[in-house]
Amino acid sequence: MSKVLVIGAGGVGSVAVHKMAMNPAIFSDIHLASRTVSKCEAIADSVKQRTGVTIATYAIDADDVEATSALIREIGPELVVNLALPYQDLAIMDACLATGTHYMDTANYEPKDVAKFEYHWQWAYQERFKEAGLMALLGSGFDPGVTSIFAMWLKKHKLKTIRRLDILDCNGGDHGQAFATNFNPEINIREVTAPARHWENGQFVETPAMAKKVSFDFEGVGPKNMYMMYHEELESLARFIPEMERARFWMTFGDAYIQHLTVLQNVGMTRIDPVTYNGVEIVPLQFLKAVLPEPASLGPTTKGKTNIGDIATGEALDGSGEKTFYIKNICDHEDAYAETGNQAVSYTTGVPAMIGAAMIVTGAWKGEGVFNMEQFDPDPFMDMLNTHGLPWTVEELAEPLPF
Ligand code: NDP
Structure with missing residues (x-):
C-alpha cells in the first residue's frame, strides 16, 4: 500500500500510471501532475475506463521548486516518479529533498542549452540524499534501465x-x-x-x-x-x-x-x-x-x-x-x-518506470543516497518484467x- 506522485503526462507517464493502476496492491493511491492539466485529466479518464481506478490530477510547473515542494507537501507521497523531461530532474530532486520524499526518474539531467548526457549533476546529490535518509533511483526506463x-x-x-x-x-x-x-x-x-x-x-x-x-x-x-x-x-x-x-x-x-x-x-x-x-x-x-x-x-x-x-x-x-x-x-x-x-516506445519505458517505483515502495530495493540500476539485485525487477508485459x-x- 503506497501513495505515489507521478510528474509528467506524456506517453511514458501515461503508461506508468495505467500500469500502477493495474497493480492496486502495490500502488494504492496514485496522483498525477504535469504542466498541462488537461493531459493529466485525459490519462485519468482512460485509467478510470480501463481499470476502474480513480487518480487525482494537478497542474504543476516542475521547474518551480517552491511550487513542486508545496504540491508534494499537500499530497504527502512516499515517492515522486519524475516522468517529465530531463531538464526537470534537478528541480524535482531539490523538491524531494525539501519535503523528505524518495525520488525516481528515467533519464539523466540535461541542461537546456547544451546537449550533454552525463550523470555527474545527479551523482552530486549523493550526500544530500544520504544525509536525509532518502533514496533516489536514476534511469528506470528501458534504456537506460x-x-x-x-x-x-x-x-x-x-x-x-x-x-x-x-x-x-x-x-x-x-x-x-x-x-x-x-x-x-x-x-x-x-x-x-x-x-x-x-x-x-x-x-x-x-x-x-x-x-x-x-x-x-x-x-x-x-x-x-x-x-x-x-x-x-x-x-x-x-x-x-x-x-x-x-x-x-x-x-x-x-x-x-x-x-x-x-x-x-x-x-x-x-x-x-x-x-x-x-x-x-x-x-x-x-x-x-x-x-x-x-x-x-x-x-x-x-x-x-x-x-x-x-x-x-x-x-x-x-x-x-x-x-x-x-x-x-x-x-x-x-x-x-x-x-x-x-505505442511500444512509451510502453517499454513506462512499464520499467512502474517496476522501479514498485521496487522502492515495496522495499525490494532499499538504500540511502543516489543509485543507478546496476547497484541493486536484478532478480525481482526481472521477475516483474516477465509478469507485467515485457x-x-x-x-x-x-x-x-x-x-
Ligand atoms: P513527452 O514529451 O511525451 O512528455 C513529457 C511530459 O512532461 C509532458 O506531459 C510535459 O508537459 C511534461 N513537462 C514538461 N516540462 C514540464 C514542467 N516544467 N513541469 C511539469 N511538467 C512538464 O515525453 P515522454 O513521455 O516521451 O518522455 C518522458 C521522459 O521519459 C523523458 O524524460 C524522456 O527522456 C524519458 N524517456 C526515457 C526512456 C528510457 O528508456 N529510459 C525512453 C523514452 C523516454 P506538456 O505536455 O505540457 O509539455
Missing part, C-alpha cells in the same frame, strides 16, 4: 565477467508519417545529433554522430541498419562493471529518418541555441518540436515491434571459458496500444559479434 538490469542479470547468472557489451535498440514500428519521433522530439533529436561515444579500454572514445553503421537481423523485425551512438547507461555500466573493456550502444534508424534529419540539421533546424525571429528569441529545435507530430498521437497508427537487448561476452560463471549471451525483449506496438493507449529471453550465441 532494463538494459543495465539485463547486464547485471547476466553477470549474476551467466558470466563471471563482462568484457564486451553491446546494447541494441531496434524500433521496427511504422507510424505511417514521413518524419516523426517516437518520444519527445526535442530530447530524441538532441540525442541522435550528439557525437557518438563508446567505452574502450578505460575511456570514452568520441566519433562523429551516426558515422558507424552496421546491418543486424532483429528477431520479430528483420534486418535493419543500426548506428553507433552515445547513450547515458554506458557511463553507469562502465562505472559498475569495472572489468569491461568495451561497451557500445546501437540504435536503428530507417533511411527516410536519416534523410529528413540530415536536411533539418543542414538547414539549422536542430540548433539548440536561440535565434531572433521577428524580434522574438526562438530555439529552432523547440520550434521544430512544435510542428512535428506529438509522439502520443502516433499510437493508433503504429504497427510492428520493438526489439531491445544486450549482447555480452565474458568468462562463463561455470568456468567453461569465454561465452556470449544475448538477452532481449520484443514488444508489439499494437498490443501496447490496446492495453494502455500508447517478457525477456536469453540465449547463448555461438560466437561474439563479428563487428
Whole structure:
C-alpha cells in the first residue's frame, strides 16, 4: 500500500500510471501532475475506463521548486516518479529533498542549452540524499534501465565477467508519417545529433554522430541498419562493471529518418541555441518540436515491434571459458496500444518506470543516497518484467559479434 506522485503526462507517464493502476496492491493511491492539466485529466479518464481506478490530477510547473515542494507537501507521497523531461530532474530532486520524499526518474539531467548526457549533476546529490535518509533511483526506463538490469542479470547468472557489451535498440514500428519521433522530439533529436561515444579500454572514445553503421537481423523485425551512438547507461555500466573493456550502444534508424534529419540539421533546424525571429528569441529545435507530430498521437497508427537487448561476452560463471549471451525483449506496438493507449516506445519505458517505483515502495530495493540500476539485485525487477508485459529471453550465441 503506497501513495505515489507521478510528474509528467506524456506517453511514458501515461503508461506508468495505467500500469500502477493495474497493480492496486502495490500502488494504492496514485496522483498525477504535469504542466498541462488537461493531459493529466485525459490519462485519468482512460485509467478510470480501463481499470476502474480513480487518480487525482494537478497542474504543476516542475521547474518551480517552491511550487513542486508545496504540491508534494499537500499530497504527502512516499515517492515522486519524475516522468517529465530531463531538464526537470534537478528541480524535482531539490523538491524531494525539501519535503523528505524518495525520488525516481528515467533519464539523466540535461541542461537546456547544451546537449550533454552525463550523470555527474545527479551523482552530486549523493550526500544530500544520504544525509536525509532518502533514496533516489536514476534511469528506470528501458534504456537506460532494463538494459543495465539485463547486464547485471547476466553477470549474476551467466558470466563471471563482462568484457564486451553491446546494447541494441531496434524500433521496427511504422507510424505511417514521413518524419516523426517516437518520444519527445526535442530530447530524441538532441540525442541522435550528439557525437557518438563508446567505452574502450578505460575511456570514452568520441566519433562523429551516426558515422558507424552496421546491418543486424532483429528477431520479430528483420534486418535493419543500426548506428553507433552515445547513450547515458554506458557511463553507469562502465562505472559498475569495472572489468569491461568495451561497451557500445546501437540504435536503428530507417533511411527516410536519416534523410529528413540530415536536411533539418543542414538547414539549422536542430540548433539548440536561440535565434531572433521577428524580434522574438526562438530555439529552432523547440520550434521544430512544435510542428512535428506529438509522439502520443502516433499510437493508433503504429504497427510492428520493438526489439531491445544486450549482447555480452565474458568468462562463463561455470568456468567453461569465454561465452556470449544475448538477452532481449520484443514488444508489439499494437498490443501496447490496446492495453494502455500508447505505442511500444512509451510502453517499454513506462512499464520499467512502474517496476522501479514498485521496487522502492515495496522495499525490494532499499538504500540511502543516489543509485543507478546496476547497484541493486536484478532478480525481482526481472521477475516483474516477465509478469507485467515485457517478457525477456536469453540465449547463448555461438560466437561474439563479428563487428
Ligand atoms: P513527452 O514529451 O511525451 O512528455 C513529457 C511530459 O512532461 C509532458 O506531459 C510535459 O508537459 C511534461 N513537462 C514538461 N516540462 C514540464 C514542467 N516544467 N513541469 C511539469 N511538467 C512538464 O515525453 P515522454 O513521455 O516521451 O518522455 C518522458 C521522459 O521519459 C523523458 O524524460 C524522456 O527522456 C524519458 N524517456 C526515457 C526512456 C528510457 O528508456 N529510459 C525512453 C523514452 C523516454 P506538456 O505536455 O505540457 O509539455
